[in-house]
Amino acid sequence: MSVAVEAKKLVKDFGSVKALDGLNFKIEEGEIFGLIGLNGAGKTTALRITSTLLQPTSGTVTVFGRDVVKDAAEVRNLITYLPEEAGAYKNLSGFEYLRFMASFRTKDKAAIEKLVDAAAEISGLGDRLKDKVKGYSKGMKRRLLVARALMTKPKLAILDEPNSGLDVLHSVHVRTLIKRYAKEQNVTILLSSHNMLEVEYLCDRVALVNKGKVVVEGSPTELKEKHGAVNLEEVFGEVVGFA
C-alpha cells in the first residue's frame, strides 16, 4: 500500500499567530483519515495547505509523492477539496454547476455527462438539480457539494467538516455515502471534524490535533483501548487535559 499524503514538520504562521506548529501525519492509500480537534486547532489550515490553497511557512506536504507547493498543478489533478463553508454558483442550476465542475476534469462531453450522472446519484437530489442553486436549502447545497467532490473519483478527497450544517438525517446520509464511496472506488479521504463521534464511525485512523500539533494518532479502536476510554471524546479529553 502506497503513501497517499505525508505532512512533515508543517508550520504555518499568520502574522503573529502560529496556526500549525510542526504538524506530522501520514495517510495510506484508500484510507479514511480524520483530523480532529477543537475550533482553531489548525485542522482547516492543514487541509488548505494539502489542497494547495495556502503555502506552508516551513515543512512539506506530499500527495502521492508530489509536493503541494512545487507540484501544485499536478496535485490539483489528483484531489478534490470541499471547504467547510463552501457554496455553489447561485445563478446556475445544480446540473450546470456539476457540468462546469466536471469540465475541469475531462473535455469529453460523454464523460462529463457520466460524471454528472454519478453526482446526481450521490446527491440524491433528483429533478431538483434542474433548479437554480439559489433555491436550495443548506442541506441540499451541501449534498450537491459533497457529490461534486466525489463524482470524479479523485485519488484524494479532502473534506473539511463534510457534515457542516446538515441535520441528523442528512448527516447520516452523507456519512454513509462517504464511507461506501471510499471503499468502492478506492478513494483516499482526508477529512476534518470536531464531531468526534462522527469521526469514530467514519475514519480508519485519526489524528488528534491541538495547538497546531498532532498529539496522538491511531485507529479509533486503538486509541480508545490505549487510553481506556469509551469514545474518542474521552480520549481527546484525556490527552489534552479536559477530562
Place this chain on the structure above:
Amino acid sequence: MLEGLLNIIIKEVKELVRDPKILLGMILVPLVMFPLMGFAVQTSMESAEQSIQETSIALIDQDQGPYAQNLVGNLTKFNFTITHLDDLTVDQAIAQIQDTDITNLVIIPSGFSENITGNGTATLTVYTPFEGGGGIAASAQSATITGLLYSFESMIVDERIKAGYPEANVTEILNPITLSEKSIVKGKSADVSPDVLFGLMMSQAVVMPVGVMTLLIFAMQLASTAVASEKEEKTLETLLTMPINRTTILVGKLTGSILVSIVGALAYLVGFTYYMSSYTGLMQVGAVDLAAIGLEPTLASYGIMGVSLFMALLSALALAISLSVFADDVRGAQALVGPLFILFIVPMMFSMFTDIYSLPFPLSIILLAIPFTHSMLATNVTFTGNYIGAIGGIIYMTIFTIVVLYIASRLFGTEKILTAKLKFKGFSFRKKKEQQSS
C-alpha cells in the same frame, strides 16, 4: 487551456447576466430610462408647440390709432385669441385675467401711433402671468409674443428706411456686411463654418468620452463583482483547487466582465443616443462632407481608438480585480473600486470642455499621467490629427496594463487571493493575513 478558459467565460457570463441586479441595473434600466426621458422631452416639446397655437392674449388699446390697429391685425393673423379689455385699467385687467387661460396682457398706451408716425420711440408693455409651472411650454409662449412684437418693430423700421431712402434696398442697408465663414482644416481651406465643425467636434467630445467612461465604470463594477462574489458565495476556494491555471481563471473573469460590460455599455449608448435624438436639430452636422475636408475617420484612427479603448478596458478590469482581492464581499469590493471612478470622470470632464494639452503644464501632466485620459483623447484623434500622441498614449497604457495584470496574476497565483485584506485603522492601510477559521 482554451477549453478551460471557455468554460470559465461561459460560467462568468451566465452568472452575471442571470443576476437580477446586473440585468436590471446595467442593461434594462439604461434601455428603458433614457427612452422614457426622451419621450418626456418630446412630449413636452409637442405640448409647447400646442400651447403656442393656443396663445390667448388680453389687450388694452388706449391708443386706438392706426399703428395700434395694425398691431392688433398682425396678432389676429397668427390665430391668437384676443380679448379686448380697453375699458379696464391695468390693475383691473390683471385681476380679470387671473385664473384664466390668457397667456399675455399687452398694453398699447395712448400716443403709441403718434410717436411712431413722428419717428419717435413708442412703448409697448407686455405682462406675462408667472405661476412657477409650465416649464418649456410657458417659456415658449412668452417668447412667441415678444418675437411677434419684434417683427412688428422690424416692419416699422422698414417703413422708416423706405420713407427716408426710397431708392435703397432695405436689406442692404440693414446688413452692410455679410460674413462668409470658412475653416482651415489641417492646413487646407474648407467651405464649412467653424461653428459647424465645433458642433461636430462637441458631439464627439461629449458622446465618446461619456461612452468610454460608462463602459469603464460598468466593466470595473463587474470585474470587482466577479472575484468578490466568489468570496461572498464561498466558491473561490473550490475553484482555486481545480486543475486549471490560475491565470486562465483571471483571464476568464476579465473576458466575461468585458463581454457583459460591452452589452451594458451598448444598452446605455443606445438609450442615450435615443435620448439625445429627441433634441432634434441640436447637432446638425449631417450635411458636412467629412471626406472632402479630411475629417472622415480613417482605418488608422479607428484602429487607434479601438486599441486605446481595449487597453483602457483591460487595465481598468485588472485594476478592479486586483483591488477586489482585498475585499471579503461584493459591497466591500465596490467600495474599494468606487474611488477609482474619479480617474475616468476627471479626464472626461476636462476632455469635454478643453484641450488637455493647452492646460497649465502641471495640471496637464497630472491628467496625462492618468492612463484613462489617453483613451478619451484617442476618441478625438481624427480631429486633432495627433496620431503620435495617441500612439504614445497607447504605449503608456500598455505598460500600465502589463504592470497591473502582473500584480493581478501574482495575487491570483498565490495564497494572497485568500488572505489579503485591507484594513482601515488609524488612517492607514494595513494588509492583514487571514483570520483563521480553525
